[in-house]
Amino acid sequence: MGWCITVVHNTKWKAPPDTHIKCNYDAGFNVQNLDSTARWIIRNHDGIAQHWGSLQLDNTSTPLEAETKALLAALQQTWIRGYLRVIMEGDCETLTNLVSGSSSHNHLANLLDDIRIWAKKFSNVQFSFVRRGGNKVAHELAKLGCNSTCFYSDSCTLPIWLHQHYCNDFG
Numbered sequence: 001m002g003w004c005i006t007v008v009h010n011t012k013w014k015a016p017p018d019t020h021i022k023c024n025y026d027a028g029f030n031v032q033n034l035d036s037t038a039r040w041i042i043r044n045h046d047g048i049a050q051h052w053g054s055l056q057l058d059n060t061s062t063p064l065e066a067e068t069k070a071l072l073a074a075l076q077q078t079w080i081r082g083y084l085r086v087i088m089e090g091d092c093e094t095l096t097n098l099v100s101g102s103s104s105h106n107h108l109a110n111l112l113d114d115i116r117i118w119a120k121k122f123s124n125v126q127f128s129f130v131r132r133g134g135n136k137v138a139h140e141l142a143k144l145g146c147n148s149t150c151f152y153s154d155s156c157t158l159p160i161w162l163h164q165h166y167c168n169d170f171g
Helices: 063-080 093-100 106-119 132-144 160-168
Strands: 003-008 021-029 036-043 049-057 085-090 124-130 151-154
Touching: 021 063, 036 063, 049 063, 063 085, 063 093, 063 106, 093 106, 093 124
Parallel strands: 003 124, 021 085, 085 124
Antiparallel strands: 021 036, 036 049, 049 151
């Protein structure tokens, strides 16, 4: 088992090496009603979407908590699909620092422990921060995703409204 933290300053999505897949994740959070969602997209080294999904998050009180739950959900969804070498990439630098242990947050301690436990299941996992432009598809999924109040996942057929953002990743 190995895992590390990286900071990427890309403004466009970058494909993982051919030894890994990349799972971009993000959370949506509505401050008025405290609704939150997790969204993720798993892509191979050619940038081809392998899976994507969404999940309504319960009992979430802050945007950072929503991001943490989104990472945990994306990590679990990546693992159950059999991927063992993965780059988990999100646009919340605070969360990346929390996962690395370089900072702490008492309210999120149990969720962060869960993330670390799940990380040990992979042969190699990297937690990476990337600017919003490099996480655009996951961000759009989180912002506009399905209206379902539960869980939705698909094997690569992206919703039509997401295709433009997906295509923009390839210039």
